[in-house]
Amino acid sequence: MASTHPAVHRSDNLQIDTNFFLPVLMKRHFLQNGKGSARSSDFPRTTASVFPENSDLTYSELAQISASKIVTLAAPFATPDQTIDNLIGGGRIPFDVNTALVPAALRSIALLANAGILEFNSALVNEYTQVWEDSALEFFKISIPVSNAQSLLENYATAFEVAGLQSQSESLDSDVSFYAIAFEGNNNLS
Numbered sequence: 001m002a003s004t005h006p007a008v009h010r011s012d013n014l015q016i017d018t019n020f021f022l023p024v025l026m027k028r029h030f031l032q033n034g035k036g037s038a039r040s041s042d043f044p045r046t047t048a049s050v051f052p053e054n055s056d057l058t059y060s061e062l063a064q065i066s067a068s069k070i071v072t073l074a075a076p077f078a079t080p081d082q083t084i085d086n087l088i089g090g091g092r093i094p095f096d097v098n099t100a101l102v103p104a105a106l107r108s109i110a111l112l113a114n115a116g117i118l119e120f121n122s123a124l125v126n127e128y129t130q131v132w133e134d135s136a137l138e139f140f141k142i143s144i145p146v147s148n149a150q151s152l153l154e155n156y157a158t159a160f161e162v163a164g165l166q167s168q169s170e171s172l173d174s175d176v177s178f179y180a181i182a183f184e185g186n187n188n189l190s
Contacts, residue, residue: 020101022066023118027108030117040117060117067109067118071125074102078128082135084183094182095140103132140179149176 044060
């Protein structure tokens with residue numbers, strides 16, 4: 001049976017980190033590259049032509065929409081008394097987005113605003129950036145007490161039943177700390 005709805009093909013592979021790369025790349029192109037800087041006056045007027053849903057928007061408007069999404073997502077964590085609940089996403093949105101890409105995108109947005117390419121309060125965005133840079137990493141830190149870490153190593157080595165495989169658990173003499181790559185759960189994201 002033929003569908004009555006025309007197929008709309010999207011040629012993108014948009015992922016959460018894609019939005020955060022755009023302002024960083026824009027900053028590099030327009031503020032740190034001589035050829036890009038020379039073209040920054042053409043950018044705001046260029047009309048999008050790839051996706052029909054964007055056909056009435058300029059690149060400047062699309063960049064502003066994308067940057068607004070980033071600033072809006074970052075705002076809850078940038079308030080006093082940060083909590084893990086205000087970081088972005090759950091297990092699907094990992095360490096790199098929260099500890100590196102969000103601050104880099106925010107810093108770039110502030111610089112682009114200072115240059116007149118985006119419209120934001122750069123002082124406020126820089127404040128958000130500083131909170132993210134100073135506070136996000138600590139929420140990913142995992143610390144396992146030495147006795148638990150030794151037990152985990154012993155269980156791991158035993159589970160593989162490889163002759164001569166020793167756990168090396170006795171070599172641990174302090175708690176084991178590392179940074180998680182993502183949080184548990186998906187924050188109701190599918």
